[in-house]
Amino acid sequence: MSEKIKILFVDDHQLIIEGILSYLKDIDGLEITSTNSCDEAFNLVKSHLNTDPYQILFTDLSFDNASDNSNIDGGENLIKALQKENVPIKIGVITGHSETNRVYNVVRNLNPLAYILKGKCNTTELNFAIQKMLADQVYYTHEIHEKLLKRALIEIQMDDVAVQILKELPKHSKISNMEGIITKSDGNLVKIRAIESKLAKLRTDLDANNNTDLVLKAKELGILD
Known part of the structure; x- marks a missing residue:
């Protein structure tokens, strides 16, 4: 790749950040920034819009470190805030949440390009997801894809x-x-x-x-x- 792909990864647990970064560092052509704050993530994306913007944002859904002083208290609201302002960034979810209803609502309401389960992902899957996202194609972890299919089937029946x-x-x-x-x-x-x-x-x-x-x-x- 001739130019670096700028990725912002947001998670409230430092060990998770380090684990995901250990996978991402093995993928060529990436420039990765991380933060454990949704507010900081939003500000980083906005402040870089006109100069060297982020192309991809990966975020968790739940943030235990959110406080009363937080303007954005979780990944879902971070995605909503970016979408509300029509920020041109490709958004993916990396989370431990695999509850069918939660998954269904996130996908239906927020339309992330990727939904990946932390703890089960690896370098190969992340690289594949990134390439799909760059092409504006959807990538969901197999388990998530199966849950969505089942939910759709049940809804029809x-x-x-x-x-x-x-x-x-x-x-x-x-x-x-x-x-x-x-x-x-x-x-x-x-x-x-x-x-x-x-x-x-x-x-x-x-x-x-x-x-x-x-x-x-x-x-x-x-x-x-």
């Missing part, structure tokens, strides 16, 4: 009756108590046999061991709050 059942399930000690509560789109009540059949299908679709596990899986996937 989920109808109003299924959502009603999942919301009512934690409120009742017996499935039979739900009869007379669940309604179809035409207003007709769903019979208990149909409720039990739908529950069986939901357990299969969400790979749940029982109804309690089903509710937990639905919450993880963001189907339930």
Whole structure:
């Protein structure tokens, strides 16, 4: 590469920074800056816009070191702040957060070009992600990609009756108590046999061991709050 690719890496844990930097240093053509402050990261990006700008920003999502004095208290708000001002920088996430609902919301609302799991990444993956980002292409760690596919599949399969059942399930000690509560789109009540059949299908679709596990899986996937 004839010119250095300027990358800013943001994480609140110094050991994580050092670990990621140890992978990045083995990739030719990079100029890397790091900080553990979202406020500093935002200021660095803005201050370099007109002179030698950063091309890529990698950030964690959660920052335990944020205080009441912090203007930007986490990676999601850092991304929002940069996007609000239309800052021309390619943004990726490197984080330990792999909860399906969190991943889904970050990808849907913030559209990062990369979503990589710290602790599982290496030089090869980071290099591949950087090249994809430079080409304005998306790269998600395999585990993240699988979670997003599953979430999309479940969303397609989920109808109003299924959502009603999942919301009512934690409120009742017996499935039979739900009869007379669940309604179809035409207003007709769903019979208990149909409720039990739908529950069986939901357990299969969400790979749940029982109804309690089903509710937990639905919450993880963001189907339930």
